Amino acid sequence: MAGFSAPAVWRGRTHRYRLVAGKCTSCGKLHYPPSYSCPYCGSRSMVEAELPRVGRLMSYSVVYSVPFDSKSRAPVILGLVDLGVARVISEITDASPEDVSVGMQVEAVFRRIAEDGGTGLIVYGIKFRPVKGA
Amino acid sequence: MAYITGVSMVNVDRHYDKGVKRLAAEASSKALEDAEPDTLDYIIVSSSFTYASDVQLDIASYIASYTGFRGVRALAVESGEASGLAAVSVAKSLIDSGLASRVLVVGVDKLSEWPTWKVYGHFSKFYDVEGEGMYSIGMGGIAGILMRLYMETFKVDRLTLAYWPALMHSNAKLNPYAMLRFAITPEKVLEAPPVADPITLLDSFPLGDGAAALVIEGSGRGNVLAELVAVESATGYPSIALPEDPLRFESLERAYQRLTQRADIKEVDVIELHDSFTIMGILELESLRLAERGKAAEAVSRGYFSLGGEGPVVNPSGGLKARGHPIGATGVYQVVEVALQLGGEFPGLKVPDSRHGLAVSVNGSGSSAYIAYLRSVG
Numbered sequence: 001m002a003g004f005s006a007p008a009v010w011r012g013r014t015h016r017y018r019l020v021a022g023k024c025t026s027c028g029k030l031h032y033p034p035s036y037s038c039p040y041c042g043s044r045s046m047v048e049a050e051l052p053r054v055g056r057l058m059s060y061s062v063v064y065s066v067p068f069d070s071k072s073r074a075p076v077i078l079g080l081v082d083l084g085v086a087r088v089i090s091e092i093t094d095a096s097p098e099d100v101s102v103g104m105q106v107e108a109v110f111r112r113i114a115e116d117g118g119t120g121l122i123v124y125g126i127k128f129r130p131v132k133g134a
Numbered sequence: 135m136a137y138i139t140g141v142s143m144v145n146v147d148r149h150y151d152k153g154v155k156r157l158a159a160e161a162s163s164k165a166l167e168d169a170e171p172d173t174l175d176y177i178i179v180s181s182s183f184t185y186a187s188d189v190q191l192d193i194a195s196y197i198a199s200y201t202g203f204r205g206v207r208a209l210a211v212e213s214g215e216a217s218g219l220a221a222v223s224v225a226k227s228l229i230d231s232g233l234a235s236r237v238l239v240v241g242v243d244k245l246s247e248w249p250t251w252k253v254y255g256h257f258s259k260f261y262d263v264e265g266e267g268m269y270s271i272g273m274g275g276i277a278g279i280l281m282r283l284y285m286e287t288f289k290v291d292r293l294t295l296a297y298w299p300a301l302m303h304s305n306a307k308l309n310p311y312a313m314l315r316f317a318i319t320p321e322k323v324l325e326a327p328p329v330a331d332p333i334t335l336l337d338s339f340p341l342g343d344g345a346a347a348l349v350i351e352g353s354g355r356g357n358v359l360a361e362l363v364a365v366e367s368a369t370g371y372p373s374i375a376l377p378e379d380p381l382r383f384e385s386l387e388r389a390y391q392r393l394t395q396r397a398d399i400k401e402v403d404v405i406e407l408h409d410s411f412t413i414m415g416i417l418e419l420e421s422l423r424l425a426e427r428g429k430a431a432e433a434v435s436r437g438y439f440s441l442g443g444e445g446p447v448v449n450p451s452g453g454l455k456a457r458g459h460p461i462g463a464t465g466v467y468q469v470v471e472v473a474l475q476l477g478g479e480f481p482g483l484k485v486p487d488s489r490h491g492l493a494v495s496v497n498g499s500g501s502s503a504y505i506a507y508l509r510s511v512g
Contacts (some may be wrong), residue, residue, distance in 0.1 A: 012264055031376055033265045039376050059286065061278025062331035063270060065338075067255035071268035075331070078266075078275045080283070080375060087375040089266035089276070097331070102286055113269060123268065 004116045008121050014048075016125035019108055021086050021122035023049040030086040053108040054131065055083035062097045069115050081106055081128050105134035136229045136362040137324040140165040140349035141470040146313040146342040146458030148246035154184055154193070157345035158242040159201040165347035166238060172366045175234035177208040180221035180241035181462035184307030185212060186256040187248065197240065199491045207234075214260045214497035215310055215410065216367075217241065218346075218465020219504035223365040227352050231402075233353045253341060260498035262372045274330030274338055274411055276499050278376060281332050281413035288428030292332060296320035297435035299336050299455050306452020309482030311467075313458035320435075323412075337412040337455075344460030347466040354511065359477035362469070362492075363507045366393040370500040371413070386421040386496055387505035397507050402446045403488035404475045406468035409453045409498045418494055419448070441483060446492075450475065450483040468493035470505055476510040 015033045022034030026043035032051060037044045060079040068074055068129050077092040077100055092100055093111055106128035114123040142164035144157050152160075158179070168172070179194035190196060191270070194208035213220035218241040228234040245253050247349040254272045260266045261276060269275075283291060283363035299318045306312035318336060326334040350362060369387025371377045377384060383453030405424075419430040424445060425438075433439065451457045451471045454464060474480035489510040496503045 008264075012268070016268070033262075035372075039371060046273065059279045059283035061275050061282065061333070062390065063272045063275040063278065064327070064331070065254050065273035065329045066251075066270045067272060068249075068251035070272075073250060075328075076270045076272070076275075078269060078271055078279060078330075080279050080380070089269065089271075089279070089373060089375050091269050102282065125268065 004114065004121050004123060006121055009121060017110065019051045019053065019126050020048050021051050022046045032086050032088045047100060051086055051088070052083045055081045055106060056105050057092070057100070057102060057104050058082045058087065060100055063085060069117050079106070079128060090128065091127045093127040099130060105131040107131050135139040135354060136226050136350050136352060137354040138348055138362055138473045139351045139358055139360045140167065141347070141359060141473055143311045143346045143467060143470055144344055146344040146460055147310045149244065149343040150246060153187065154181065154196055154242050154244055155200040157244070157343060158197045160466055161242070161345040161347035162201045162238055162240045165349050174203060174236055175245060176204050176225070176228055176237045177203060177206055178221045178225045178237060178239045179208065179210040180217040180239065180466060181210060181243055182212055182214055182217045183243045183245065183256060183461050186259060189440060200246050200465050202391060211501055215461055216495040216497040216502050217462040218468065219365065219493060219506055220367070221497040222465060222469050222506060223504060226362055229350055229352045237350045238347060239350065239466055240345065240347040241463035242345040243460040243462040245460060246342040246343050250341065263510070265373050272330065274333045277413050278279045278330035278333045280340065280374060280380060280417065280499065281411070282454065284413055284416065285332065287381060290428065290431050292324055293320055294435050295412050295416065296323035296373070298415055298431065299323050301440060302409065302449055302453045302455035305450050305483050306456030309333055309451050309457060311482050312452045312456050313340050314452070314456040329384040329468050339454040339459035342460055344463045344467065346463050346470050348466060348470050348473065358511050359479070360473040361509045361511050363509050364393055364397040365504065365506045366396060367504040368392065368504065369502050372501055374499045381417060382502060383417060383421045383500040385500045386418060386494065388507070389503045390422055390503045392504050393507055399490065399507060402490050402492055404450060404485045405446050405448050405474060405494065406407050406451060406471050407449060407453070407494040409449065409455050410459055414496065415453065422494070424509060429486065432491040441485065448486045450480065450485055453495060465493065465495045465504065468495065469508070472508050475509055477490055
């Protein structure tokens with residue numbers, strides 16, 4: 001996606017680089033990315049918690065209609081990953097669409113996730129790849 | 135009380151020769167044919183891409199003066215894909231509060247203004263840009279995840295889901311304002327190029343420009359098309375990763391519940407709902423309890439929601455799928471279409487003797503939902 005703001009990308013570095021979720025101290029539930037309040041009970045009492053790195057692919061989409069900056073690597077596989085304590089939407093990498101199936105084990109890896117062609121800004125963060133031999 | 139007394143639509147298409155103000159002005163002036171400028175209290179503009187694309191700020195004022203209403207009160211409403219119904223709800227509250235007695239709502243957006251790759255980038259902003267919006271979700275990425283999850287969860291095959299776009303195209307054939315006025319078979323949907331697999335091009339709304347306008351008045355003395363009984367809304371989860379069951383739109387369920395508390399809705403004859411993608415239409419039918427969970431696609435395939443079927447007629451306009459989805463304008467089109475059905479004046483597929491109608495709008499994957507209930511006055 002074009003038009004990323006450098007301060008916005010910088011602010012999100014912790015949750016994006018280390019898969020840090022918000023954990024509610026009232027109801028105990030986790031959510032990603034961290035919010036100001038708990039999306040489940042509304043409490044504003046939050047701490048940070050790192051999420052597990054391995055999960056199960058609940059569903060996915062193979063996206064062809066991508067913005068310009070990811071055109072060269074289309075189609076992009078977008079997945080809903082269940083990490084047990086929380087779920088995340090992320091890109092599935094190191095796999096072609098034929099390699100991907102619902103229920104497969106996936107693990108977090110650190111990758112380049114977006115690039116702003118206009119400013120040269122590169123956004124790094126977590127993607128998920130199939131677990132070898134799983 | 136709020137009544138719809140004037141309506142107008144521009145045909146959804148690629149209007150390269152007309153800008154946002156021009157499309158809005160054409161729709162507005164037609165809807166207001168019998169109104170004098172000084173009797174108009176407010177103009178509420180619904181537009182989403184005008185901001186997303188840095189085209190024009192304070193768009194409502196510029197539309198007002200361009201159309202010939204300099205001096206009127208004007209403001210713009212933005213709620214992503216749900217902007218149109220959000221604007222209608224603001225207009226209705228101005229009428230209900232007594233602050234205004236005649237309000238013009240005009241929805242307008244142009245998607246043909248930029249290359250498609252840029253438009254896809256804007257679409258990702260319907261979702262949380264600090265979350266999944268950081269990834270290349272493009273057009274339909276999130277809906278594609280929902281569609282596969284639906285197929286897996288309820289064991290529904292791809293072909294059964296293809297009856298939705300086939301019905302939408304069939305309905306749109308008679309609608310002079312629809313962008314895609316040709317029939318397709320369910321098989322054709324599966325053969326179409328993938329957009330966000332399992333979503334194909336024929337499951338997706340076309341990229342067009344449009345403007346629609348309606349006049350809401352507090353007095354039903356004049357030429358009344360329908361009564362706007364109630365508009366309700368709710369916010370929902372910011373991501374499908376958060377709810378335990380991503381296949382339920384909690385925002386829409388809550389908005390509908392609020393609507394039924396506000397108005398006694400005994401039956402529904404016609405609905406215009408937000409089928410940006412096939413799966414969205416299906417999940418909305420289930421959120422409104424018009425079909426059992428996991429069964430809406432099958433009900434569509436056996437004609438339950440078609441004209442002459444057992445259920446309410448859904449999207450006689452052709453819906454977002456075939457009428458089109460000029461983002462900020464869409465909700466206004468929907469209310470105009472339902473009002474025309476109830477007044478017996480819809481120029482496309484008519485739902486005979488319809489007296490009760492709903493319009494439903496959802497942004498993204500349910501960050502917000504709006505629902506309007508209209509009743510005939512005859």
